[in-house]
C-alpha cells in the first residue's frame with residue numbers, strides 16, 4: 604500500500620453492506636486528508652479532521668447498534684476499543700490545533716486505525732454474523 608493513500612481492497616470487505624459502505628467512506632476521508640498534507644494551509648486540514656472525528660463517532664454508533672441488534676457477545680469490549688480510538692484522535696486533534704504535532708502524526712494514527720481496527724477487529728463481528736449470530740434456530 605502506498606504510504607500516502609489507502610487503496611481499497613476486497614480484503615477490507617466484511618460482507619455487511621452498511622458497514623462496508625461506511626468503512627469505504629472513512630478510507631476516502633483519510634485519503635482526502637493525506638492529499639492535503641503537502642499544503643501549508645492547515646485550516647482545511649483541521650476541518651477535515653473534525654469531519655473524520657464526527658464520521659468516526661457516527662460509524663461507531665452505527666456499528667455498535669448492529670452488534671447490539673445481533674446479540675454480539677464482544678460488544679462491550681469492541682465499544683471500549685472505539686472509545687479509545689476517539690479519545691486518542693481527540694488528544695492528537697487538540698495537540699495539532701496547538702501546533703504541538705504534525706498532521707502526519709494524525710494520518711499515521713488513522714492509517715494504523717484503519718488497518719488494525721477497521722480491517723481486522725471489525726472482522727470478528729462479520730465472522731460472528733457469518734456463523735449465524737446468536738440465534739441457534741435461524
Ligand SMILES: [Fe+2]
Nearest residue numbers: 626666721725
Ligand atoms: Fe468499523
Ligand SMILES: [Fe+2]
Nearest residue numbers: 666681720725
Ligand atoms: Fe469497530
